[in-house]
Amino acid sequence: MDRSANGLPVPQSVPPRTAEVVVIGGGVIGASTAFQLAKRGVRDIVLLERRRLGAGATGKSGALVRAHYANVHESRLTLESLRIFRNWDEEVGAGSCGFEATGFVQVVSPADEAKLRANVAAQQAIGIETSVVSADEVREIEPLMRTDDLTYAAFEPNSGYADPNGTLYGFAAAAAARGAAICTETEATAILVAGDRVVGVETSAGRIATGTVVLAGGAWADRLLLLLGLDFGLTPERVQVVIFRWPAEIDQRRRHRVVIDATRSSWFRPEGFNSTLIGVELGAGRTEPDWFQETPDAGQIDVARTALAARFPDFAGATMRGGWAGMIMVSPDSHPIIDQIPGIPGLFVMTGDSGISFKTSPAIGICLAEWITDGAPKLVDLTPFRSTRFAEGRPWEDEHSYKKDSLLTISR
Numbered sequence: 001m002d003r004s005a006n007g008l009p010v011p012q013s014v015p016p017r018t019a020e021v022v023v024i025g026g027g028v029i030g031a032s033t034a035f036q037l038a039k040r041g042v043r044d045i046v047l048l049e050r051r052r053l054g055a056g057a058t059g060k061s062g063a064l065v066r067a068h069y070a071n072v073h074e075s076r077l078t079l080e081s082l083r084i085f086r087n088w089d090e091e092v093g094a095g096s097c098g099f100e101a102t103g104f105v106q107v108v109s110p111a112d113e114a115k116l117r118a119n120v121a122a123q124q125a126i127g128i129e130t131s132v133v134s135a136d137e138v139r140e141i142e143p144l145m146r147t148d149d150l151t152y153a154a155f156e157p158n159s160g161y162a163d164p165n166g167t168l169y170g171f172a173a174a175a176a177a178r179g180a181a182i183c184t185e186t187e188a189t190a191i192l193v194a195g196d197r198v199v200g201v202e203t204s205a206g207r208i209a210t211g212t213v214v215l216a217g218g219a220w221a222d223r224l225l226l227l228l229g230l231d232f233g234l235t236p237e238r239v240q241v242v243i244f245r246w247p248a249e250i251d252q253r254r255r256h257r258v259v260i261d262a263t264r265s266s267w268f269r270p271e272g273f274n275s276t277l278i279g280v281e282l283g284a285g286r287t288e289p290d291w292f293q294e295t296p297d298a299g300q301i302d303v304a305r306t307a308l309a310a311r312f313p314d315f316a317g318a319t320m321r322g323g324w325a326g327m328i329m330v331s332p333d334s335h336p337i338i339d340q341i342p343g344i345p346g347l348f349v350m351t352g353d354s355g356i357s358f359k360t361s362p363a364i365g366i367c368l369a370e371w372i373t374d375g376a377p378k379l380v381d382l383t384p385f386r387s388t389r390f391a392e393g394r395p396w397e398d399e400h401s402y403k404k405d406s407l408l409t410i411s412r
């Protein structure tokens with residue numbers, strides 16, 4: 001494998017004719033899985049990316065890393081992932097994930113206090129460092145925060161955010177260093193099934209014979225699934241973020257905490273050393289992932305500034321410095337699908353990430369690699385993520401969700 005000056009793999013354009021495992025998708029899930037497979041000794045791995053590494057959601061991600069969820073399954077995936085983000089050099093040994101442990105505050109409305117307490121207790125029970133803190137304590141934890149409309153929040157001192165591209169490039173470089181072929185500008189056009197199992201992948205650069213495929217195609221994944229008659233009700237949706245320069249009034253020497261504000265459907269974190277990146281969820285509806293507007297809507301800028309100033313009042317007149325939109329794939333219950341497709345042995349999917357799977361990508365890669373090499377995921381029980389839950393009529397519902405309508409996913 002050739003390497004660029006900074007040690008990252010130089011992608012190859014002609015895929016091999018055979019592979020032990022073909023991973024479709026050069027986002028963080030595909031790269032994490034390819035790395036974990038290579039680490040477990042799988043030698044002939046081909047990672048296919050139709051455009052370039054990070055062309056999908058990963059390249060646009062907010063990359064918040066927090067363990068607070070309204071269910072322990074996603075919290076557990078984050079907990080295991082945090083171990084990798086925090087020990088990147090030992091665990092991955094290539095590139096940098098850029099993890100910043102700023103600490104994380106989950107803001108909820110006073111009406112949701114009981115839910116907050118139940119969620120924090122469940123997280124503490126699985127070993128997550130988190131606690132319920134009063135509004136007074138929140139003010140000490142994050143002096144920028146307005147708290148007069150709060151009673152309690154949750155605080156995770158070890159959470160924060162990472163560099164999504166750095167994480168992806170690191171996983172890809174580590175996979176390539178162990179022999180994985182990274183093929184960009186190469187589209188998988190069909191997953192080939194004979195009898196009842198996977199036999200290969202048709203690509204824009206020829207056919208690859210393989211018995212195992214991992215589909216991690218982000219907002220484009222359903223195209224290949226529908227060809228196989230697999231319809232999980234997935235919806236590609238557009239998500240916007242806006243960046244504001246820190247006003248002169250605030251302390252420019254410290255990075256503020258990462259915040260999810262469930263009362264405003266917003267999530268925000270520092271961007272670099274002088275700006276804040278914020279996303280506010282309005283519910284975008286189905287959007288074509290090849291033809292979407294990559295800049296934020298004009299109206300989104302005021303929506304984002306208003307939501308940010310509602311929690312950090314000093315940002316009321318903050319200067320907008322940029323923003324973008326990216327595509328996520330939303331499942332019918334806003335939870336990811338991670339499964340080996342029943343009836344098609346050898347076909348593994350991670351899809352319907354619903355805008356929350358950057359932070360869990362290290363652990364998801366381990367689980368998928370374990371499933372392929374050892375016959376089952378061991379790190380985390382993936383049963384709740386099974387693809388059949390919709391057909392069973394048992395979509396995933398979080399018992400203590402703060403969600404007020406069906407639109408929220410990243411900030412739920």
Ligand SMILES: Cc1cc2nc3c(=O)[nH]c(=O)nc-3n(C[C@H](O)[C@H](O)[C@H](O)COP(=O)(O)OP(=O)(O)OC[C@H]3O[C@@H](n4cnc5c(N)ncnc54)[C@H](O)[C@@H]3O)c2cc1C
Nearest residue numbers: 025027029050056057058061062064188218326357358359
């Ligand atoms: C604006 C925004 C903010 C976000 N904020 C957060 C956050 O704060 N925290 C968090 O955890 N998550 C967040 N997410 C979600 C997170 O980024 C995604 O869950 C994660 O990046 C999904 O990774 P992926 O590898 O599954 O998909 P992607 O990164 O979308 O990668 C899929 C790749 O597959 C390629 N592909 C598709 N089909 C084919 C094919 N047939 N052949 C070859 N290649 C193909 C695509 O080109 C793409 O590069 C956010 C997402 C967005 C857009």
